[in-house]
Amino acid sequence: MKKYTYLILGILVVSLFSACAPKMSTKLAKFPLMYEEKPASILILPPINESTAADAKEYYSTTIQEPLTFTGYYIFPYPITSEILKMEGIYDAELLVNLSLSKFREYFGADAVLFTTIKKWDLSYMVLASTLTVAIDCKLKSTKTNQILWEYTGTVVVDLSGGNTGGGLVGLIVKAIVTAVNSAVADYVPHARRANYQALSSIPYGKYHPEHNKDQQVQFIDQTPAANKAD
Amino acid sequence: MRKLCLGVLFIVFFLFVSTGCAPQKMYYFGNYSKTLYSFEKNQNEESLLKHKQELETIITESESRNLSVPPGIYAELGYINFKSNNFKKAIKLFQTESQLYPESKHLMDRLIQSATSRNNSSS
Numbered sequence: 058m059k060k061y062t063y064l065i066l067g068i069l070v071v072s073l074f075s076a077c078a079p080k081m082s083t084k085l086a087k088f089p090l091m092y093e094e095k096p097a098s099i100l101i102l103p104p105i106n107e108s109t110a111a112d113a114k115e116y117y118s119t120t121i122q123e124p125l126t127f128t129g130y131y132i133f134p135y136p137i138t139s140e141i142l143k144m145e146g147i148y149d150a151e152l153l154v155n156l157s158l159s160k161f162r163e164y165f166g167a168d169a170v171l172f173t174t175i176k177k178w179d180l181s182y183m184v185l186a187s188t189l190t191v192a193i194d195c196k197l198k199s200t201k202t203n204q205i206l207w208e209y210t211g212t213v214v215v216d217l218s219g220g221n222t223g224g225g226l227v228g229l230i231v232k233a234i235v236t237a238v239n240s241a242v243a244d245y246v247p248h249a250r251r252a253n254y255q256a257l258s259s260i261p262y263g264k265y266h267p268e269h270n271k272d273q274q275v276q277f278i279d280q281t282p283a284a285n286k287a288d
Numbered sequence: 289m290r291k292l293c294l295g296v297l298f299i300v301f302f303l304f305v306s307t308g309c310a311p312q313k314m315y316y317f318g319n320y321s322k323t324l325y326s327f328e329k330n331q332n333e334e335s336l337l338k339h340k341q342e343l344e345t346i347i348t349e350s351e352s353r354n355l356s357v358p359p360g361i362y363a364e365l366g367y368i369n370f371k372s373n374n375f376k377k378a379i380k381l382f383q384t385e386s387q388l389y390p391e392s393k394h395l396m397d398r399l400i401q402s403a404t405s406r407n408n409s410s411s
Contacts, residue, residue, distance in 0.1 A: 098391035112329075121327040123317050131391035134360030136324065137367045137399075166394025213375050246322045265359075266314065
């Protein structure tokens with residue numbers, strides 16, 4: 058009996074530690090400006106696509122609205138704002154990176170704008186599993202001060218295989234078929250959305266979220282590489 | 289004995305998993321991302337109609353579930369009406385968005401102004 062108790066304790070301790078092994082930060086320590094400035098509305102800018110996948114931009118931009126809305130901010134409807142920006146000749150945010158953002162406050166009334174760069178959008182097909190690897194770089198900038206309020210740099214890997222279909226050889230074959238079918242249909246919308254949810258997990262909640270202004274001490278895994286902090 | 293341990297492990301594992309996916313009940317979004325993607329990918333009458341219907345479903349579903357309609361939904365529906373020259377309906381929807389989410393007022397006023405002048409010149 059004792060032997061097992063130790064075993065369970067051991068596993069618990071290990072699993073706790075393994076969860077803490079990556080660098081943890083609190084939202085307040087990492088993004089103090091979010092709590093100071095309290096932006097209420099966010100304008101999503103058309104993403105910059107540096108990946109080799111041509112349709113990554115569409116996947117990303119049409120699946121970011123929903124997860125971002127759940128963080129509690131007023132998110133300007135992307136289908137409208139992207140069209141207005143297109144009329145102004147802005148197809149992606151590359152040209153805007155070093156410009157003053159006060160124009161977005163004047164035109165849209167936005168408190169902050171979201172810059173995103175898709176670094177990688179890779180689908181890998183294997184016999185038994187397929188994965189979608191998304192590497193993105195997001196920066197939320199204030200339209201008042203041009204400062205970075207929140208940022209995320211990281212890689213999200215989404216498993217595309219069709220869940221667990223049971224063990225044994227038959228299970229494996231079924232799974233291989235399911236994977237093949239899933240990849241063929243190429244419906245990555247839910248996966249792209251899931252990748253976006255994951256990327257947004259460290260953003261402090263906005264005014265429409267019940268946890269607004271209560272999440273200062275919430276910890277998250279800090280994925281920002283130390284070398285990137287300077288920019 | 290072994291079974292008991294496995295059981296405990298299972299429960300621990302389950303707790304880990306379940307805390308990660310607590311359902312969010314702030315808004316109802318239906319198939320929004322899906323129909324929007326289809327429309328962006330193939331812009332035609334059919335995909336536009338599907339997305340429009342999805343927006344209408346989100347409004348009625350949100351009401352029946354006692355949730356607020358998510359930001360942008362009324363505005364987007366208004367914009368679709370605007371583009372198919374239903375200016376009066378568009379103005380109404382822009383106003384609803386503006387009342388529900390004051391953050392949108394600035395942009396909605398712009399759109400209402402534009403819809404009003406288009407409506408006056410067409411009638």
